[in-house]
Amino acid sequence: MLREESLAYGEYVIEGDEWRSRVADRMMLSIKRVEHGKYVYERYEGEKRAASRFIDTSVSNELHLCIYPVAPVHTPQPANYARHLLLKFKDPLVMDTKSALECYIKMPVEVGIFEKYDNRVTMIDVLATKLMKYALYGMPDNGVVCRYRESTVYFKMPKAEPFAEAVAHVRLHNYLDRIVTVNMLVIPIEGIDLYYSGSEAMLDTVNAVIRQGVRNEVVDVKVEEGSESGWSKTHVNPAVVTRSYTMELGF
Amino acid sequence: MVEGIALGTIEILGTRIELLRVLISIAIVAAGILIARLVRIPVSYFLTKYAPQAAPLASKAVFWIIVGIAALSAIGNLGVELTGVLLAGGIAGIIIGFAVQSTVANLFSGLFMQIDRAFRIGDAIEVAEMNVAGVVTDITAFSVVLRRFDGVYVRLPNEKIFTSQVRNFGRNVARRVEVTVGIAYREDMNKAIEVIRRIVDEDARILAIPEPRIMVWDLGSSSVNINVWCWVPTQEFFNVRGDLVKRIKEALDTNGIEIPFQQVTVWFGDKGGKDGEDRLRLPSLNE
DSSP states (O other): OOOEOOOEEEEEESSEEEEEEEEEEEEEEEEEEETEEEEEEEEEETTTTEEEEEOTTTTTTSSEEEEEEEEEEEETTTTTOOOOOOOOOEEEEETTTTEEEEEEEEEEOEEEEEEEEEEEEEEEEEEEOOOEEEEEESSSTOOEEEEEEEOEEESSOOOTTTTEEEEEEEEEEOOOOOOOEEEEEEOOOOOOOOOOETTTEEEEEEEEEEEOOSSSSSEEEEEOOOOTTTTOOOOOSSSSSOHHHHHHHOO | OOOOOOTTEEEEETEEEEEHHHHHHHHHHHHHHHHHHHHHHHHHHHHHHHHHHHHHHHHHHHHHHHHHHHHHHHHHHHTTTOOOHHHHHHHHHHHHHHHHHHHHHHHHHHHHHHHOOOOOOOEEEEEGTTTTTEEEEOOOEEEEEETTTOOOEEEEEEEHTTTTTTTESSSSSSSEEEEEEEOTSSOOOOHHHHHHHHHHHTTTSSSSOOOOOEEEEEEEESEEEEEEEEEEEGGEEEEEEHHHHHHHHHHHHHHOOOOOOOOOOBOOOOSOOOTTSOOOOOOOOOO
């Protein structure tokens, strides 16, 4: 029996012999049971089969699939070169001396497909519904490669594009004795669990403090751990991750 | 051999030595061992941090040098004449020094290389003077082991590497891919640049910052040369370069933009005809 579901983030128990779901206009996820406890997972981009996995669930006998927003550092696979997200503001923020402001920005996300067993999840596939670029923050010898996105600054929570974007709440503090212009933020993103509701995603609050460093002016960026009411949190990263980064190479 | 003990003295090999001196000598040796152990801890810590491969050997050497100095001091304290021993030791040292000159040079070069940290295990390097390139698989006290890109095992003495120019391909997080594309003179340069830019923009691995540069760089003998410079994560350098060249060629073909062959025009003008009439133009392969 074929079940085609309209997709949202969350957990699915695969019943029946075939399950299909569309992620974006041109992307389709498909799971077929080949025999008892054995499944074939496939991802199609248009007509092309972009990924496939054989999943053996003979111990648990049922397939629990989790579809979660994940940090945008996995694609194009096997990408393994970014741990940060560089968000460049389309319109730079000019901040008064000793001031603070709160805003929202949109950030890109990838969609992680996980198999869940015994309350633990294992990533079986990851996809990006939109083209995302990388960027270099700093110089090749001292900088970091980051996932890159240009974002408008919003002062009310914007609506994020399903399966492509998440919203980040940003608190900026200028501790300097001068007016500053902030053009970008570098956010440590690898291994951070996001929040989801339906097909929308959200990041924890990002706290950015502009201050005088030892040699130059720096921005301390920290992703505050908290809980967003009305949103579910993904639990895909058991390891403790670094949630702060100091931007010493300009902002 | 101990032959007899008088009050406060001890006789060793026919030499009468005060017991107090013996005790002081034992204390010197014990203090030397203690100091050597204490010194070895920070030395080992420092070397493990900055020269992990050389740490065990070097910390042992430091330990035994200090113990050796303490032992010589203790023997001197007993009143034993050391001049002959030192002279013999000095001569032996010179002979051994000549014999193990290259070994010692390799050892110290290895130590300095570790402090210099020009490369680490896993880095892809090229040693220009030795015309060798590959991935570093081991760094020992005396040599560096490379796995050449064709899979061959190469062992290089530390001394040679230390005095050579070393290019480390994996040290920086990003590298620039450079591709030169030649288009025929009759083609529209702006259209070609637009086609190439689309290819560059569609590749997620090509960094948005620093911005890729696509520019007409040279008016060549057969083609207008367009340079494509784009930065990529170091791990992706070879993949992106290969893909980029292939996709640019395909896109130029799809858009009907010609990549010309080398063209040569040969002139015959001096004898056997009037200038300008007898010149022979060889057609290009495209014509």
